[in-house]
Amino acid sequence: MQIPVIFLAFANDKVDNARYLRNLPKELDGIREALLPAVKANLCEVVERANVTIENMLDTFQDERYRDRIAILHYGGHADGYQLLLENLDGSHAVAQGGGLVSFFSKQKGLKLVFFNGCSTHQQSVELMQSGIPAVIGTSNAINDDIATDLSIRFYKGIAQGLSLDRAWNSGIDEIKIKKGEANTRGLYRKEAAEKMEDERFPWELLIREGSEIIKEFNLPSEVNNPLFGLPEIPKSFNLPELPYQFLMPYNRT
Numbered sequence: 001m002q003i004p005v006i007f008l009a010f011a012n013d014k015v016d017n018a019r020y021l022r023n024l025p026k027e028l029d030g031i032r033e034a035l036l037p038a039v040k041a042n043l044c045e046v047v048e049r050a051n052v053t054i055e056n057m058l059d060t061f062q063d064e065r066y067r068d069r070i071a072i073l074h075y076g077g078h079a080d081g082y083q084l085l086l087e088n089l090d091g092s093h094a095v096a097q098g099g100g101l102v103s104f105f106s107k108q109k110g111l112k113l114v115f116f117n118g119c120s121t122h123q124q125s126v127e128l129m130q131s132g133i134p135a136v137i138g139t140s141n142a143i144n145d146d147i148a149t150d151l152s153i154r155f156y157k158g159i160a161q162g163l164s165l166d167r168a169w170n171s172g173i174d175e176i177k178i179k180k181g182e183a184n185t186r187g188l189y190r191k192e193a194a195e196k197m198e199d200e201r202f203p204w205e206l207l208i209r210e211g212s213e214i215i216k217e218f219n220l221p222s223e224v225n226n227p228l229f230g231l232p233e234i235p236k237s238f239n240l241p242e243l244p245y246q247f248l249m250p251y252n253r254t
Contacts, residue, residue, distance in 0.1 A: 002069055003042060003043065003044055003045055003069075003223075003224050004043075004044045004045070004069060004070075004071035004072070004110070004220060004223045004224070005044065005045045005046070005047055005066050005069045005070045005071060005072075005110075006035060006044050006045070006046050006047070006070075006071065006072045006074065006156075006159075007047045007049075007060060007061075007066070007070045007072065007073045007074065008028060008031055008032070008046060008047070008048045008049070008074050008076075009049045009052040009056075009057060009060075009073065009074065009075050009076075009077075010024050010027070010028050010048075010049065010050050010051070010052060010075070010076045010077055011051065011052050011053075011075075011076075011077035012024050012051070012077060023145035023146060023148070023149050024076055024077065025050075026149055027076050027117070027148070027149040027152055027153070028048065028050060028076065030149060030152070030153035031074065031152060031153055031156045032046065032048065034153050034156040034157040034159075034160055035156050035159070035160045036160070037160050037161070038159070038160035038161075038162075038220055042224070043160075043162075043220040043221060043223075043224055044071075044160075044220050045066075045069075047060060047066060047070075052077075058104065061104070061108055068108065068109040068110045069110050070108060070110055070111055071110055071111065071112045071113070071218075071223065072111075072112060072113045072114075072115065072159075073105070073111065073113070073114045073115065074115045074117065074152070074156075075114070075115065075116050075117065075118060076117045076118065076148075076152070077118050099127075101124070102124065102127045102128050102131050103131070105128060105131070105133060106128070106131035106132045106133060111133060112133075112134050112135060112165075112215060112218055113133075113134070113135045113136070113137070113165060113215070113218070114128055114133055114135075114136045114137070115136075115137040115152070115155075116136070116137060116138045116139065117137075117139070117148050117151075117152050118139065122138045122139065122205065124138065125137070125138025125205070125207055126138075126207065129207045129208070129209045130209070132209070133209065134208065134209050134212035134215035134218075135165060135206065135207065135208055135209070135212070135215045135216075135218075136206075136207045137169070137204055137205070137206050137207070138204070138205060138207065139203050139204055139205075147176055150172075150175060150176065150179070151172040151173070151175065151176055151204065152172070154171055154172040154175045155168050155169055155171070155172035156168075157171075158171045158172070159219075159220060160220070162219055162220060162221045163219060164216060164217045164218060164219045165215060165216055165217070165218040165219070166206075166216035166217070169206050173202070173204075
């Protein structure tokens with residue numbers, strides 16, 4: 001039986017202290033613990049890359065152990081609308097260009113959700129969704145590290161307990177609203193980003209590709225019993241017959 005893989009990819013900047021994200025280890029530990037019940041129940045496998053490089057990212061998707069089984073990619077670290085800042089071996093950042101990432105991710109057959117828990121990833125999220133990824137979570141601006149950690153952990157706790165993607169996501173949003181209040185959206189951003197904001201909106205957005213609304217019901221218990229997991233979608237241009245067996249006739253008396 002194939003079980004879905006959740007790929008946790010984190011990158012930091014260990015050279016520039018001002019850019020070092022101190023909450024990333026906490027987020028990784030929290031997500032790992034949140035998913036532990038699902039791992040023990042054999043509902044998913046978790047693959048971690050705590051200091052992910054461009055090579056690590058590509059190698060993991062191509063590894064025969066995980067190929068076409070990665071259902072969720074979670075990225076935590078620096079990012080913007082057109083690139084992710086991964087790591088080099090010396091701990092400095094390595095720029096992963098968004099165009100290449102979109103092209104690569106769109107070819108991964110089992111990928112259902114990409115969760116960018118980094119700064120200002122809305123543009124990449126839109127492009128990924130348009131390229132064929134059913135669901136993408138992105139951010140509109142630089143987000144508060146503590147809040148980003150709380151939201152992602154609550155989301156994966158829901159996923160691990162068998163909640164649907166949509167319900168787990170709304171649980172994460174509700175926790176933030178309970179703690180911070182619905183009117184305090186500026187407090188969800190980093191100070192420098194909040195000062196420049198022209199409108200007040202929730203930093204994260206779950207984007208669903210048109211025609212793939214069923215992804216909202218994605219959940220791990222259903223996936224492990226899904227014989228179609230990892231297979232590509234039927235092309236929209238493919239005309240299916242109204243009846244599956246057009247040339248078979250029922251038995252009758254002769």
